Amino acid sequence: MDFLYNFFISPFVQIADAPLFFVEVLTGGLLSGVMYSLVALGFVLIFKASGVFNFAQGAMVLFAALFFAGFMDKGVPWWGSLILTIGVMVLLAMAIERIVLRPLVNQPHIILFMATIGVTYFLDGFGQTIWGSSVRVLDIGLPQTPLEIGGVLVNKFDIIAAVVAGSLVAALALFFQKTRIGRALRAVADDHQAALSVGIPLKTIWAIVWTVAGLVGLVAGVMWGSKLGVQFSLAMVALKALPVLILGGFTSVPGAIIGGLIIGAGEKIAEVYWADAIGGGIEDWFAYMLALMFLLFRPQGLFGDKIIERV
Amino acid sequence: MIFKKLALAAVGATLAASALSAVPAQAQENGQFVPGLVYRTGPYAPGGIPWADGFADYVSLLNARDGGINGVPLVYEECDTAYNNDKGVECYEKLKGKGPTGGASVQPLSTGITYALMDRVRADKIPMITSGYGRADASDGSVFEWIFTAPVTYWAGADAIVQYIEAQEKDLKGKKIALVYHDSAFGKEPIKTLQALAEKNGFKLDLFPVPHPGLEQKATWLKIGRQLKPDWVIMWGWGVMNSTAIKEAAAVGFPMNKFVGVWWSGSEVDVRPAGMDAKGYLAAQFHGAGANYKVHEDIVKTLYEKGKGASDRDKVGDILYNRGLISAVIMAEGIRTAMNKYGNKPMTGEQIRWGLENLKLDDAALDKLGLKGLMAPLQLSCKDHEGGGKVVIQQWSGAAWTPVSDWITPRRDGFLTEMYKESAAQYAKEKNITPRTCN
Numbered sequence: 001m002d003f004l005y006n007f008f009i010s011p012f013v014q015i016a017d018a019p020l021f022f023v024e025v026l027t028g029g030l031l032s033g034v035m036y037s038l039v040a041l042g043f044v045l046i047f048k049a050s051g052v053f054n055f056a057q058g059a060m061v062l063f064a065a066l067f068f069a070g071f072m073d074k075g076v077p078w079w080g081s082l083i084l085t086i087g088v089m090v091l092l093a094m095a096i097e098r099i100v101l102r103p104l105v106n107q108p109h110i111i112l113f114m115a116t117i118g119v120t121y122f123l124d125g126f127g128q129t130i131w132g133s134s135v136r137v138l139d140i141g142l143p144q145t146p147l148e149i150g151g152v153l154v155n156k157f158d159i160i161a162a163v164v165a166g167s168l169v170a171a172l173a174l175f176f177q178k179t180r181i182g183r184a185l186r187a188v189a190d191d192h193q194a195a196l197s198v199g200i201p202l203k204t205i206w207a208i209v210w211t212v213a214g215l216v217g218l219v220a221g222v223m224w225g226s227k228l229g230v231q232f233s234l235a236m237v238a239l240k241a242l243p244v245l246i247l248g249g250f251t252s253v254p255g256a257i258i259g260g261l262i263i264g265a266g267e268k269i270a271e272v273y274w275a276d277a278i279g280g281g282i283e284d285w286f287a288y289m290l291a292l293m294f295l296l297f298r299p300q301g302l303f304g305d306k307i308i309e310r311v
Numbered sequence: 312m313i314f315k316k317l318a319l320a321a322v323g324a325t326l327a328a329s330a331l332s333a334v335p336a337q338a339q340e341n342g343q344f345v346p347g348l349v350y351r352t353g354p355y356a357p358g359g360i361p362w363a364d365g366f367a368d369y370v371s372l373l374n375a376r377d378g379g380i381n382g383v384p385l386v387y388e389e390c391d392t393a394y395n396n397d398k399g400v401e402c403y404e405k406l407k408g409k410g411p412t413g414g415a416s417v418q419p420l421s422t423g424i425t426y427a428l429m430d431r432v433r434a435d436k437i438p439m440i441t442s443g444y445g446r447a448d449a450s451d452g453s454v455f456e457w458i459f460t461a462p463v464t465y466w467a468g469a470d471a472i473v474q475y476i477e478a479q480e481k482d483l484k485g486k487k488i489a490l491v492y493h494d495s496a497f498g499k500e501p502i503k504t505l506q507a508l509a510e511k512n513g514f515k516l517d518l519f520p521v522p523h524p525g526l527e528q529k530a531t532w533l534k535i536g537r538q539l540k541p542d543w544v545i546m547w548g549w550g551v552m553n554s555t556a557i558k559e560a561a562a563v564g565f566p567m568n569k570f571v572g573v574w575w576s577g578s579e580v581d582v583r584p585a586g587m588d589a590k591g592y593l594a595a596q597f598h599g600a601g602a603n604y605k606v607h608e609d610i611v612k613t614l615y616e617k618g619k620g621a622s623d624r625d626k627v628g629d630i631l632y633n634r635g636l637i638s639a640v641i642m643a644e645g646i647r648t649a650m651n652k653y654g655n656k657p658m659t660g661e662q663i664r665w666g667l668e669n670l671k672l673d674d675a676a677l678d679k680l681g682l683k684g685l686m687a688p689l690q691l692s693c694k695d696h697e698g699g700g701k702v703v704i705q706q707w708s709g710a711a712w713t714p715v716s717d718w719i720t721p722r723r724d725g726f727l728t729e730m731y732k733e734s735a736a737q738y739a740k741e742k743n744i745t746p747r748t749c750n
Contacts, residue, residue: 021537028529133356135554135580144588146562153537155562227558229584233354233524233551240527271530272538281494281520283530 006277014273024152025272026265031158033264034165035227038220039241040248040256041168042213047250048176049185049209050101051109055116058238059123060214062230064089065221066127069136069230078140082218089214092123097207105202106192124235133232138225161223165257168219172253175212185209189251239284243291249304258302263287342379342386343646343657344410345370348402348419353393354524355550357580358631362420363389364622365635368610371621373643375613380647381655386410392424399424400431407435412657416440416642416667422497425458430742432457437660438645438667442638443468443574443597447500448734450697452668453746455735457660459667461641462689462700463597465573466730467721469501469545471702472571472595473508474719476543484513489535491528491556492547494520501547501573504730517541525552528559536563546572553581557589567591571704578630582707590709595702598637598686600712602628605681606636630712637686644680645670668693687718693749697731699723 015022039061046054054060067088071081100115143156176182187195188205196202221230224237248259267290271283294301347366350359370387379385388409390402399419407414416438419425425445432439433456440459441449447464449455463471477483490505492498502518509516517539519531525548535544544565546556553576560570568591572581577594585592602611607628614620615627626632649658649666658666672680672689687701701718721727739746 018538021533024537025530025533028533032527032529128352128356133351133360135357135584137583137586139586144558144561144586146564153563227555228526228551229554231354231357231551231584232352233526236354236524237526268530268533272534275530280518281522283527284522 003277007274010277011273020151022269024154025268027152027154028158029265029268030261031154031162031264032268033244033260033262034158034162034257035223035260036237036240036244036264037257037260038161038165038168038216038223039237040244040260041165041172041253042216042220043238043241043245044248044250044253044256045172045209045213045216048253049189050112050206051189052112052116053109053250054213055113056119056123057213057217057241058235059120059127060089060092060217061221061224061237062232062235063092063123063127063221064214064218065138065225065230065234066131066136068218068222069138069225070131072138073136085218086215089218090211093210093214094207096210097203101206101210102203120235124232128232136225136230138222138230140222140226142226157227164219164223165260168216169253169257172212172216176253181205181208240287243287245301246288246291247294247301249301251305252301252303255301255303263290266290341657342384342410344406344412344414345385345387345642346403346406346409346414346417347387347389348392348399348406348417348421348424349389350392350394350420351389352391353395355394358550358575358578359394359420361578361580361622361626361629361631362635362638364620364626365632365637366418366639367621367635368614368627368632369606369636369639369643371619372606372610372613375619376609380643381650383650383655383657385643392419392421394421394423396421396423396427400427403428403431407437410657412659413437415658415660416645416663418442418638418642420444422446422500423495426496429455429458435660436664438664440638440642440645440667442641443634444497447504448731448738450695450728451731451735452692452694452696453735453749454739454744455696456747457664459641459645459691459696461667461670461691461696461698462637462686463702463721464697464727464731465497465500465547466504466727467697467700467723468573468595468597468702469504470508470721470727471719472545472573472704473505473512474722475571475593475595475704475716477512478716480542486514486543487517487539487541488514489517489519489539489541489544490547491519491521491531491535491544493525493549493552494522497549497575498547501545504727505545507726507730521548521552521556523552524550525555528552528555529562532556532559532563532565536560536565542569544570546570546576548572548576552576554584554589557582557585557592561585561588568593568706571595574630574634577705577707577712579712580631587709589707592707593715594705594707594712596630596705596712597700597702598633599684599703599714600628600630600633600705604683604685606685607681609681633685637682640672640680640682640686641667641670641689644672644676667691668696670698693747697723 042057068085184200244259244263248255267283267287270286275282349363370385392399418440422444447466449458450460571593574596582589615624645667649662653662670691677683689698691698704716705712706715
């Protein structure tokens with residue numbers, strides 16, 4: 001009986017009693033969701049262009065953040081570190097294309113997926129071999145103090161993260177829709193062989209898309225690294241991106257943002273209002289449950305491409 | 312041609328291997344083998360590395376300065392568990408048979424691995440030292456013959472933290488205390504003690520589990536900081552959970568001087584990523600901070616000035632480094648005590664157990680070891696495997712940890728010891744163990 005009350009009645013009573021706190025939870029959730037979207041975007045880019053689920057995206061976030069923080073620790077100014085890290089990510093993308101992907105052209109997607117698992121272990125180990133496993137503080141001057149707007153507490157850092165993610169999405173949407181390379185990327189995603197037959201250079205396109213995913217990983221790494229410090233756990237932020245992808249769709253850039261917002265808000269509201277009924281600590285698995293519920297009704301996610309195959 | 316190159320390479324590799332193994336083989340024959348179950352990789356590596364460095368440096372110091380313990384060299388070999396239970400068991404099995412008397416004492420550095428090894432160490436007769444982690448009721452040596460919890464357990468830590476809070480508040484009646492804990496065997500350890508203390512002292516205890524790894528805690532801290540508004544928050548966290556919690560607490564405006572972490576939530580790696588948000592944050596410790604002790608002077612002079620230190624020079628004296636060092640001291644002094652009875656040769660597990668059960672580190676002994684002030688005196692026995700260790704509360708100034716309390720003695724008599732006994736008896740019943748008689 002207690003459970004029924006705590007599950008079906010108490011949360012709504014609490015929301016009605018303190019609506020401002022509900023707004024605060026909702027805002028906090030939406031802003032957290034934006035941080036998840038930053039990571040999810042990297043997955044979407046590679047999936048969109050090659051149909052491959054890049055298991056290494058979390059490792060790329062850590063790898064980029066390790067180099068950025070490492071260069072800063074060596075006394076390089078932040079802009080210099082940024083340029084150097086972009087260079088590293090470009091080289092990494094080229095190396096992945098040359099060593100891992102090129103020998104696997106036209107192989108089933110599962111083979112490419114397995115290859116990205118190998119890339120994950122390599123990046124995790126290689127990054128830490130160079131820079132060590134200690135926590136690195138990443139301070140690029142972003143304000144971390146809370147701000148009260150109309151009685152609602154918001155963190156300035158979260159607002160900046162939202163602006164960064166929004167700008168990134170806009171830039172990527174423009175890149176995909178308005179540039180020749182963007183259109184070529186979409187063509188490659190639709191059909192490798194057809195794209196090759198009309199003269200689209202598959203190798204270059206793959207190198208470009210891995211570079212862009214690496215740069216998105218860098219942005220995510222810098223934002224998450226500023227929040228948590230640069231450490232191995234950063235690679236685990238990929239776990240937060242998975243439900244976002246399931247919900248938003250693996251092929252949609254705006255889907256990554258909308259999915260992030262829904263997951264972020266959903267898990268925070270569930271943790272605050274429903275955790276007591278279930279036993280607490282539901283935030284992490286609730287995101288997956290929410291995503292799975294969406295899967296039942298829209299297997300391609302909210303904005304993903306509907307797959308129609310002729311038999 | 313290719314065959315010739317391969318053959319030459321094989322001969323070269325064999326010669327190199329035999330040259331490299333000549334010295335360790337000799338030491339291994341006569342030395343006391345010390346297995347090191349550490350984690351220098353994985354998500355918890357930032358905490359595991361300084362502990363492992365402190366432990367390794369103390370072993371190296373004993374070898375370099377004193378020629379080992381009573382002239383018996385220590386042969387130390389690490390195995391990386393990555394803080395993973397399966398790998399921990401694998402490492403234990405790999406190392407337990409090495410050396411003339413085997414891996415005669417083991418420190419798993421993980422509550423999960425401690426639980427996984429409990430039956431194995433009992434069967435293998437190998438003492439397991441779990442300093443500041445593991446199973447609290449293992450302090451009852453009559454049931455847990457092979458496990459040593461010195462100098463303190465989580466239950467003792469929880470009691471000491473409540474004593475500190477009580478000293479600040481004068482009266483805990485009607486106060487609200489929240490426990491934010493890692494949702495694992497480790498994180499759940501203090502709950503029973505805190506619930507008993509809540510009942511005894513009249514404060515309200517609210518529990519907030521944080522799922523592994525604890526990257527995202529916004530909802531938890533909104534509940535704590537904006538809804539519950541407790542008088543104090545206690546944290547039982549590990550890894551990235553700690554710095555995230557400190558940042559989120561600051562984001563909801565929770566005062567740092569009312570926020571106390573257990574020792575695994577109170578090292579430099581926990582507060583530095585949180586920047587100035589962490590200033591004023593409190594942590595319970597069972598040892599001092601900094602490198603201003605005689606033992607550190609010896610380590611720097613004997614190892615670091617000769618380029619033989621395991622860590623960076625500036626990391627010597629960090630909280631987790633000191634904890635690794637203290638853990639090595641307890642093991643080494645247990646071995647030394649055993650040698651005083653059984654002779655100066657590599658000790659077996661049973662002999663080291665005797666040594667640990669007769670270990671007495673009073674002020675004079677600690678002074679002699681260069682540890683005075685770094686840790687509180689200890690005296691273990693057959694019955695008491697915890698040894699009466701004490702806890703100190705330290706505060707992060709933004710640059711260093713400074714003590715804000717005297718050594719706090721956990722209330723063992725009439726409280727914790729009874730809880731240990733009750734829980735150990737339950738364990739003995741489950742495992743069909745007949746408790747031994749301790750005189």
